[in-house]
Amino acid sequence: MRRNNWLLCFSFLIITFCFSQNKTNKIPLTDFLKSIENNFDVKFSYAVEDVANVFITKPNTELNLANTIQYLNANTLLNFKTLDNRYITVSVIDKTITVCGIIQTDQQDPLYGASVIIKDTTNGTSTNYQGKFELENIPLEAIISISYLGFETKIISAKSLFTDVNECQPIVLLENKQELNEVLITRYLTTGLQKLIDGSIVLNTENFGVLPGLTEPDVLQSIQVLPGIESVNESIANINVRGGTNDQNLMIWDGIKMYHSGHFFGLISAYNPNLTNKVVVTKNGTSSQFSDGVSSTINMLTKDELSNTFSAGTGVNLISADAFLNIPISKKIELLVSGRRSLTDAFKTPTYNNYFERSFQDSDINTSSNQENSTSSSDFFFYDYSAKLIYDISNNHKFRANVIGINNNLDYSESSTNTSDLSTTKTSNLSQQNLGVGANWQAHWSDNFSTNLSGFMSQYNVDASDLRVENNQLLVQANEVLETGIKLNTTLKLSDKLTVLSGYQFNEIGILNQTTVTAPSYERTKKDVLLNHALYTEAEFNNNNTYFRLGVRANYFEKFDKLILEPRVNIRQKLSHKLSLKAEGEFKNQSATQIVDFQDDFLGVENRRWILADNQSIPISTSQQGSFGMAFNQNNLNIDVTGFYKHVNGITASNQGFYNNFQYLKATGDYTAKGVEFLINKTANNYSTWISYTYSINNYKFESFTPSIFPNNVDIRHSVSVAGNYNIFDDLEISVGAIWHSGQPYTKPVEGNETVETGNNYYVNYDAPNSFNLDPFFRLDASLSYTFKLSGDVKTALRVGVRNITNQQNVINRYYKVDPNDNQNTIEVNNTSLSLTPNASLRINF
Structure with missing residues (x-):
């Protein structure tokens, strides 16, 4: 021991001497x-x-x-x-220098993906996995802005970062104390995904990392990596959150309620990520300021602060091309514009062909051309656009205005030749549109009191005209939703730890459904309007160890003279620095839902239409949710376990899309979903890997049916997702992942008695509802991303992705129909998933 002490002292003297020599x-x-x-x-x-x-x-x-x-x-x-x-x-003198720094929290945790921008220029970068950045050849007098979601922006001079030794200075960002709902995990699964203390997930598209199979940060594809969120038919038009249907997800874009989510009828998100820079996903414990969406809330937000810098970008992939502009008009006004359009009507790539085959495999587009002496052709394209005006009236008053437009258009032509060799050509069309307009005024009246007044208008239309060659019949259909709303939020900050939010909201929604047929002549029109007033309040508290948000919302429907009270709760308690418990609960309601109409569909492509509650045959849907779990976080290892229970009342048989004996019956019922979500995620400087597993039981209950209780159409008992990202270099990243889940329930005909005759018609004689399951679904995806600079201000990203690498033939839906050649038998119809599909994108930002 004495000898060891002498060695320790000697080593200390040597180190001190060397350090002193270096300092001298x-x-x-x-x-x-x-x-x-x-x-x-x-x-x-x-x-x-x-x-x-x-x-x-x-x-x-x-x-x-x-x-x-x-x-x-x-x-x-x-x-x-x-x-x-x-x-x-x-x-x-006017010299250029090279500076570097390490961005970290006050706990010395590195912040990956922090934005580092030279003010009044388009030059900048983002931090790597160590939180490090480097800027070359910048002016000595340059001012650098450093920002990260959930943290206060820091302004620092380039000169203060310069040193003539090769050392990068640590730069500490402080948490934004003005937002109680602070960032809990700064890097969740991949870069650009963060978890907030209330359990909601934030997707930051500007810094979003690569995900398996994707070439762009597709907003609605990306959120499916989260446990409890999936699509049983791999369509973003059918996102299922904890066993719910897609219409039970409240989708908001900058305060505008949206009714349409996907291009290519569900394979591509309709929300351009170049302007939609932040998405907040909440599965339970929602803030009382939000209503509708009995399953989840998907809140999409665009850039909201002035940059006073012109920037632009453009990109192209094998499906579409897009561009965006950030235009400073003055020191107080800025305009953001983005647009995207498909290239499918100009040329058709293998990616397009696979998407087309997947989208239209079970529609009139593919079946009509099989008729004798008949040919057909189709022309499909889509586009979307968005714009935002940012106006800082003063330091305390801000005005924002938004517009978003989404459009899908399909033209379909049929040609037939009769026995006299006379040719007839007729055209059908299907158009889907969603136009949204909104504005809000933010006012800070004091350090402790602020208000936000907002309003919006959202209009959704799906129109189809189907002119059939064989019987010269014209079918015209329309589904229109028009909603306007106004909301006033008041925020009172009682202390650094406690804030109270209160507000009032008014909505008017009208829905039109119309069908017109010629030969024979028939017309049906139905229009409903509903007014809703709501008062809400909530208290949010956070003292680092304890977080809670308690609120209540009162909804009053004028037409029905009906009042619905909705309590909300969200609690998180730290037991130690590593372990915490969480509890969430909410009551919610929804007045607009979608029905599935197989007989009155739009060209066989779109069979869903929005309808409005009438408080009789179509009740207002209500839900009650509760969840409890625990989270462990140490050394970038995150383990999350959550048990959940959800009960939804007021569903109808028509909005479930039954392929069984209940398909044409009218009834109201409910469903109950309960299960457990498990996630383990490990991150390091150059990689992130995760595995998630969800076990759930989801059953219907319709009292008037026999049996009254049977499995839900989206009853997926087991769901597993495994993926990983690896940074080969700072500018080269690879991502590989696999998805496996139980097969979707389906109903078989009664063996030996497959059809039943009613009058002069034959129908499939189905067995017990949803008593069989399809084979398990499996898909392996991969992506590769490479970023580089063409010049100092021009950044380029090249991404390649492949979905379904193994070309697995997954059956995602199965139903039966009467064989037209033998009324005693049925034909099995299988809809399959996307086959092996490559894609590539090139993006240039400057």
Whole structure:
């Protein structure tokens, strides 16, 4: 032990000596200038702030005055100029420098993906896995802005980061104390995904990492990596959150309620990620300011702060091309514009062909061309656009205005030749549109009190005209939703830990459904309007160890003279630095739902239409949810286990899309979903890997049916997702992942008695509902991303992705129909998933 103590002391002396030697080589510039003044009898003239905090290494040999001045010019960022034999001036010159830094929290955790921008320019970068950044050849007087979601933006001078030794200074960002709902996990699964303390997930598209199979940060495809969120038919038009249907998800884009979500009838998100830079997903414990969406809330937000810098970008992939512009009009006004359009009507790629085959495999588009002496052709395209006006009236008052447009268009032509060789060509069309307009005024009346007044209009239309060649019949259909709303939020900050939100919301929604047929003549029109008033309030508290948000919402429907009260709760309690417990619960309602109509569909492509509750045959849907879980977080290892229970009342048989004996019956019922979600995620400097598993039981209950209780159409008992990202280099990233889940329930015909005759018609005689399951679904995906600079201000990203690498033939839906050639038998119809599909994208930002 005595010998070890001597070794320890000796080592300490050696380290101290070496450190001292290193320090003696670096002296303050002011001390060095004084020694020169004494040695050569000269006088330096300078501003104190120009030479403060500047250190210099002593020359190894003695130099004369001229060589000393030359040495100073070469080893500092200052200009030394001899005026005469006595005086020498010292000034700051216009030099470019290279700076670096390490962005971290006050707990010294690195912040990956933080934005580092040189103010008043388009030049910037983002931090790597160590939180490190480097900027080359920037002006000495440059000002750098550093920002990260959930943290206060920091403004720092480039000069303060410069050092003539190869060391990067640590830069600490503080949490944004103005937002109680702070960031809990800064990197969740992949870069750009973060978890907030209330359990909601934030997707930051600007810094979003690559996910398996994707070439762009597709908003609605990306959220399916989260446990409890999936699509049983791999369509974003059918996202199932904890066993719910897609119409039970409240989708909001900058305060505008949206009724349409996908291009290519569900394979591509309709929300351009270049302007939609943040998405907040909440499965339970929703804030009381939100209503509708009995399953989840998907809140999409665009950039909201002035940058005073022009920027632009463009990109192209094998399906579409897009562009965006950020245009400063003045110091207080800025305009953001984005647009995207498919290239499918100009040329058809293998990616398009696979998407087309997947989307239209079970529609009139593919079946009509099989008729004898008949040919068909189709032309499909889509586009979307969005714009936002940012106007800072003053430091305390801000105005924002938005517009978003989404469009899908399909033209379909049929040609037939009769026995006289006369040709007839007729055209059908299907169009889907969603137009949204919104505005809001944010006002800070004091440090503790603020208001936000907002309003929106959303209009959704699906229109189809189907002119059939064989019987010269024209079918015209329309489904229109028009909703307007206004909301006033007030926020009172009682302390740094407690905030109270209160508000009022008014909505008017009207829905039209219309069908017109010629030969024979038939017309049906139905229009409903509903007014809803709501008052809500909630208290949010956070003292680091304890977080809670308690609220209540009161909804009043004028037409039905009906009041619905909705309590909300969200609690998180830290048991230690590593372990915490969480509990969430909510009551919600929904007045607009979608029905599935197989007989009155739109060209066989779209069979869903929005309808409005009438409080009789179509009740207002209500839900009650509760969840409890625990989270463990240590050394970038996150383990999350959550048990959930959800009960939804007021569903109808028509909005479930039954392929069984209940398909044409009218009834109301409910469903109950309960299960467990498990996630383990490990991140490191250059990789992230995760595995998630969800077990759930989801059953219907319709009292008027026999049996009254049977499995839900989206009853997926087991669901597993495994994936990983690896940064081969700072600019080269690869991602590989696999999805496996139980097969979807389906109903078989009764064996040996497959059809039943009613009058002159034959129908499938189905067995017990949803008593069989399809084979399990499996898909393996991969993506590769490479980023590089074409020049100082031009960034380029090249991404390649492949979905379903193994070309697995997954059956995602199965039903039966009567064989037209033998009324005693049925034909099995299988809808399959997307086959092996490559895609590639090139994006340039400047």
